[in-house]
Amino acid sequence: MKTNHVSRWLTAIVCLSACVSAVDADEKVRPKVVLTPEAESIHEAGMLFDGHNDLPWEIREKGNSSFDTIDISKAQPTIHTDIPRLRKGGLKAQFWSVYVPADTDKTGDALLQTMHQISIVKAMVKRYPETFEFASTADDIERIVKSGKVASMMGVEGGYSIEEELSNLQRLYDDGVRYMTLTHTKSLSWACLLYTSDAADE
Numbered sequence: 352m353k354t355n356h357v358s359r360w361l362t363a364i365v366c367l368s369a370c371v372s373a374v375d376a377d378e379k380v381r382p383k384v385v386l387t388p389e390a391e392s393i394h395e396a397g398m399l400f401d402g403h404n405d406l407p408w409e410i411r412e413k414g415n416s417s418f419d420t421i422d423i424s425k426a427q428p429t430i431h432t433d434i435p436r437l438r439k440g441g442l443k444a445q446f447w448s449v450y451v452p453a454d455t456d457k458t459g460d461a462l463l464q465t466m467h468q469i470s471i472v473k474a475m476v477k478r479y480p481e482t483f484e485f486a487s488t489a490d491d492i493e494r495i496v497k498s499g500k501v502a503s504m505m506g507v508e509g510g511y512s513i514e515e516e517l518s519n520l521q522r523l524y525d526d527g528v529r530y531m532t533l534t535h536t537k538s539l540s541w542a543c544l545l546y547t548s549d550a551a552d553e
Contacts, residue, residue: 398496400444403506406432407471408450416471418478434482437501444492444502446530447472449512453536456511462519465512469526472505485527504528509535510542 386394406423409430414421427433437445449468455461476483486492486502495502505528512531513519520531533542 395441397441398443398492399441400446401442402446403448403508404432404445405448405450406430407447407468407475410471410475411468416467416474418475423475424479424482434479437482442501443496444486444504446504446506447475448508449505449528450508450535451512453509453511456514456539459514461511462514462522465507465523466526469505469523469528472503472527476503487527487529504530507531510539511535511537515539515541 409432410416410418410421413430421427421430423433424435425433426435449465449472451461451464451468455464476485482501483503484495484498484500486495486504492502505526507513507523507528507530510531510533513523523531533539
């Protein structure tokens with residue numbers, strides 16, 4: 352009986368291996384995907400949003416917070432984003448992440464560091480005005496996209512950036528932030544309270 356079970360498992364493994372090998376073989380001989388003019392036209396006509404881009408952090412860490420050090424108007428193969436690739440991809444609107452590490456809630460400078468990240472995004476928009484423009488509303492986005500620019504907004508990644516002060520949320524909004532995730536990599540006292548309250552209501 353045990354022998355039959357082992358035999359069946361071995362047969363299944365052999366079959367699975369053969370299938371994987373066949374898939375690998377298919378991928379090797381599969382022709383390169385070619386974007387047709389019709390597909391390209393459909394893509395270009397759409398309103399392509401990117402909800403999260405960590406470029407500000409990369410500029411901070413790899414470029415000393417300076418676009419003189421990393422000029423994104425030119426191809427930058429060592430990072431994920433540059434203007435040539437944004438244009439090639441047909442990006443219309445971007446939320447730039449003004450992320451800071453979660454441990455800044457312990458060091459007490461979460462808001463200060465977030466403001467620094469915001470300053471990097473502002474410097475970028477100022478340096479490349481032919482490419483980026485800040486948007487505050489849906490109407491702004493449509494107008495900016497029609498002008499051929501990338502509508503730019505910012506998003507905070509983690510509620511620790513407001514340092515448990517609602518007035519800081521307003522401050523971030525006034526500086527151009529348009530979303531804030533409640534948590535990132537760790538919970539918060541008030542995020543736990545919100546979850547507990549919701550669970551109790553159910």
